[in-house]
Amino acid sequence: xxxxxxxxxxxxxxxxxxxxxxxxxxxxxxxxxxxxxxxxxxxxxxxxxxxxxxxxxxxxxxxxxxxxxxxxxxxxxxxxxxxxxxxxxxxxxxxxxxxxxxxxxxxxxxxxxx
Amino acid sequence: xxxxxxxxxxxxxxxxxxxxxxxxxxxxxxxxxxxxxxxxxxxxxxxxxxxxxxxxxxxxxxxxxxxxxxxxxxxxxxxxxxxxxxxxxxxxxxxxxxxxxxxxxxxxxxxxxx
Numbered sequence: 001x002x003x004x005x006x007x008x009x010x011x012x013x014x015x016x017x018x019x020x021x022x023x024x025x026x027x028x029x030x031x032x033x034x035x036x037x038x039x040x041x042x043x044x045x046x047x048x049x050x051x052x053x054x055x056x057x058x059x060x061x062x063x064x065x066x067x068x069x070x071x072x073x074x075x076x077x078x079x080x081x082x083x084x085x086x087x088x089x090x091x092x093x094x095x096x097x098x099x100x101x102x103x104x105x106x107x108x109x110x111x112x113x114x
Numbered sequence: 115x116x117x118x119x120x121x122x123x124x125x126x127x128x129x130x131x132x133x134x135x136x137x138x139x140x141x142x143x144x145x146x147x148x149x150x151x152x153x154x155x156x157x158x159x160x161x162x163x164x165x166x167x168x169x170x171x172x173x174x175x176x177x178x179x180x181x182x183x184x185x186x187x188x189x190x191x192x193x194x195x196x197x198x199x200x201x202x203x204x205x206x207x208x209x210x211x212x213x214x215x216x217x218x219x220x221x222x223x224x225x226x227x228x
Contacts, residue, residue: 004157033215042118042204042218043158056213091157100214101146101165105158 002026004106006092012112013082020078021109025094032075033103034067036060037089046090049075082113116141118207120219127195128227135190135222137205146208147188148216149179153201161203164188175199200226 005024013019025032030051035043046065048056051072061067064082069075079086089110093103117140127133139145146165150158162173169181179190188205202223206216 006157031214033213035216040220042206042220043216044218045213045215048213048215056215093158095214101208102148102160102163103208103216104160105150107157110155 004092004094004104006090006106006109008109009107010110010112012114014114015084016081018078018080019082019111020076021090021111023075023077023092023094023106025074025092026096026104029094029096029104030072031095031097031100032069033093033095034075034077035091035093037091037108038087043091046077079111082111084113087111087113116207116209116217118205118217118219120203120205120222122222123220124223124225126225126227129197130194133190133192133195133199133224135203135205135224137188137190137219138186139188139205139207140186141207143210144183146210147179147181148206148208149173149177149188149190150204150206151175151201152204152221158204161190195224195226197226197228200224 007022032049034046037043047067049069064080067077089108091108092106119138148163149161161177164171164181202221204221205219
């Protein structure tokens with residue numbers, strides 16, 4: 001069990017650029033979550049996958065955001081035409097099929113949009 | 115609507131003193147409740163969780179929390195704080211169905227004085 005990993009850990013980009021983050025969940029975890037955490041706030045739910053199916057998207061996830069989990073393993077979160085308001089920590093979490101209540105979080109990707 | 119309130123944004127305690135962090139929730143049924151800790155620039159580490167049964171739950175690092183249904187509270191406690199406990203603490207409610215996503219409070223930042 002190597003834990004949830006996320007890459008990159010830090011990303012600085014200019015407004016208008018596209019960025020993509022990757023999350024590798026714990027092996028055999030079938031549920032995967034993305035959260036966004038802004039300064040001084042708790043994480044907020046963005047989207048959820050069960051295997052490769054994206055089953056829920058938050059209203060926070062504008063049309064500029066897209067997430068995929070093509071083979072039910074790793075997941076990517078892409079932000080197109082980034083805005084300064086997208087600056088945040090993006091957290092990924094996963095859960096196992098038999099302990100679905102408990103989410104294990106990765107270290108996060110901190111995005112700064114200049 | 116489901117929500118979590120952590121009324122204390124900042125708390126400062128002396129090393130060796132006792133600690134209590136408050137958490138109040140709003141949920142339609144018996145909730146799944148969690149406390150996570152986040153060190154600067156890091157992801158979230160699970161301290162403890164409550165699903166059912168004994169309302170006093172023990173966690174890692176000497177933390178415990180008590181579920182009080184009548185007060186809709188799940189306060190985190192530690193009898194003697196160590197300097198390494200300085201971090202941000204998040205209380206969360208987990209949904210019972212559907213996506214099982216979490217709703218987090220805004221967090222309490224703990225400072226420990228030597």
